[in-house]
Amino acid sequence: MIFPKALSIGDKIGFFSPSSPATVFAPNRFSRAKAYLERQGFELVEGSLTGCSDSYRSGSIQARAEELNQLIRDPSIRCIMSTIGGNNSNSLLPYIDYEALRKDPKIIVGYSDVTALLLGIYAQTGLVTFYGPALVASFGEFPPLVDETFQSFLDILCSEKSEYQYVMPExxxxxxxxxxxxxxxxxxxxxxxxxxxxxxxxxxxxxxxxxxxxxxxxxxxxxxxxxxxxxxxxxxxxxxxxxxxxxxxxxxxxxxxxxxxxxxxxxxxxxxxxxxxxxxxxxxxxxxxxxxxxxxxxxxxxxxxxxxxxxxxxxxxxxxxxxxxxxxxxxxxx
The missing domain is CATH 3.50.30.60 (LD-carboxypeptidase A C-terminal domain-like)
Known part of the structure; x- marks a missing residue:
């Protein structure tokens, strides 16, 4: 088992688009989501395919893998978050720099199609990954729902606890x-x-x-x-x-x-x-x-x-x- 470090306010969160090009087809929601996390005190670092589209995906398989690897290899980035899911994140799995993640474990968070990456990284490295919000899909929502999502983000990813009891949202x-x-x-x-x-x-x-x-x-x-x-x-x-x-x-x-x-x-x-x-x-x-x-x-x-x-x-x-x-x-x- 490998554990990433807890996130602190002010840390850099890198975002990437492993499948669907949400930064292109939902620019207003993307802008709102980015601004929301920045207001919470985090620094957002965009992946190399931000603003790029290749029809159903953000880029070629190799380009998408390289976008993720650039964030993995950047020691200043402490959390890597997907922008959204899609259908083809599994294409990246043979090309991820797993050794870099072992040497510098980071929080990897996303959901839906990003399941392939979360499970693949865990299987290859033993790194705990996180089924959780994606930048555009989750943090582009309006209050109060986005605030509740962010509170869970803080509770789990900015904590050094070893126990946690979930509370049902009303x-x-x-x-x-x-x-x-x-x-x-x-x-x-x-x-x-x-x-x-x-x-x-x-x-x-x-x-x-x-x-x-x-x-x-x-x-x-x-x-x-x-x-x-x-x-x-x-x-x-x-x-x-x-x-x-x-x-x-x-x-x-x-x-x-x-x-x-x-x-x-x-x-x-x-x-x-x-x-x-x-x-x-x-x-x-x-x-x-x-x-x-x-x-x-x-x-x-x-x-x-x-x-x-x-x-x-x-x-x-x-x-x-x-x-x-x-x-x-x-x-x-x-």
């Missing part, structure tokens, strides 16, 4: 708006978490975006699932048929025979195809009576606000008291 949203014309906060819903199980389950947190994991499954960039792991999975903008396929894939791979519990995040704009079934309903059908404790509705996903989750550290789900907490260090001292 409200959440997955309402779709035009990013470039949005000028007010999104409508919100009352929040609810569900704990299906009993007793305490302790294990290593592993996972991220389920659809993205399919792009590295079976490769050396997908960490081996260990007995007793806590599997965190979430998805976005998928139909129920795709979700069933993804869950069935996990079952076929024997994942449900190994893990101790599942954390199932909220699914942004889930399409139930008129069935009135939820992702939880689909998971329970695929499990087919198999005993599996499930924590449902966790807000480390595509919705707002977003809570930060370290990958590779020990956590505990107390189903009786409905508590989810981290129980081992995820950062070294500042």
């Amino acid at each position: 409200r959440w949203t997955d309402v779709k708006v035009d990013w470039e014309t949005q000028n007010t906060a999104k409508p919100v819903f009352s929040n609810e978490w569900a704990f299906l199980g009993c007793g305490k389950i302790t294990g290593r947190i592993i996972g991220g975006n389920l659809n993205t994991m399919a792009g590295i499954w079976g490769s050396r960039y997908m960490p081996e699932i260990h007995s007793g792991d806590i599997l965190m999975i979430e998805d976005s903008l998928k139909g129920i048929e795709t979700v069933e396929r993804s869950f069935a894939h996990l079952k076929a791979c024997g994942v449900f025979d190994k893990v101790g519990a599942i954390v199932l995040g909220k699914h942004e704009l889930f399409d139930d195809r008129g069935t009135n079934r939820s992702p939880l309903d689909v998971l329970l059908e695929v499990l087919h009576g198999q005993n599996m404790p499930i924590f449902y509705g966790f807000d480390s996903c595509h919705t707002h606000p977003m809570l930060v989750t370290p990958i590779g550290v020990q956590a505990c789900i107390d189903f009786d008291n409905q508590v989810f907490q981290l129980q081992s260090p995820w950062l070294s001292g500042k």
